[in-house]
Amino acid sequence: MASPLSASAFLDALRDEGLTVVEVGDWRHHNRNHKGPWGPVHGVMIHHTATEGAARTVELCRKGYTGLPGPLCHGVITKDGTVHLVGHGRANHAGLGDDDVLRAVIAEKALPHDNEANTDGNRHFYGFECENLGDGQDPWPPAQLAAMEKAAAALCRRHGWTERSVIGHLEWQPGKVDPRGFTMAWLRERIRDRLK
Numbered sequence: 001m002a003s004p005l006s007a008s009a010f011l012d013a014l015r016d017e018g019l020t021v022v023e024v025g026d027w028r029h030h031n032r033n034h035k036g037p038w039g040p041v042h043g044v045m046i047h048h049t050a051t052e053g054a055a056r057t058v059e060l061c062r063k064g065y066t067g068l069p070g071p072l073c074h075g076v077i078t079k080d081g082t083v084h085l086v087g088h089g090r091a092n093h094a095g096l097g098d099d100d101v102l103r104a105v106i107a108e109k110a111l112p113h114d115n116e117a118n119t120d121g122n123r124h125f126y127g128f129e130c131e132n133l134g135d136g137q138d139p140w141p142p143a144q145l146a147a148m149e150k151a152a153a154a155l156c157r158r159h160g161w162t163e164r165s166v167i168g169h170l171e172w173q174p175g176k177v178d179p180r181g182f183t184m185a186w187l188r189e190r191i192r193d194r195l196k
């Protein structure tokens, strides 16, 4: 059981991990808390945006679009490795996912295959949207991958979680493919090494 970090603690955690962080608009109060609960938090979810262009990607994740209002995550990690904070609180990123997966994340055990969409993920996960077309061709620059590793590790460190609390959207919600271009097992290994 973990209470979500305050906006200031979230920002500090990222900066303490050595990240370059940009605060976008009124991110501290931009959320979907009026639509449902936020917390307890149990982990960190990684996504790809299926977009290109840093400015456009950040704006989309902040505002959302018709049918899916923003914020669409907490932090947007652009290709240069900058983390752009767009929201704090409940965000439209995880959607409904598998309660068996959530139980495994809480217990920090190996994940079962996600085959149900019965549990509110926006309540329980921090989310990072990472700028990538998600076509399996678009490269993931080393600076961006390093930032993803650091951002996830920063939150694990603050909450006392291991790398097993970091999952991909594709591990949560049936039908999702993000992030594509590396495996979550590989990213978790990097996070594990960073947390040592």
Ligand SMILES: [Zn+2]
Pocket: 046, 047, 048, 093, 169, 176, 178
């Ligand atoms: Zn996603």
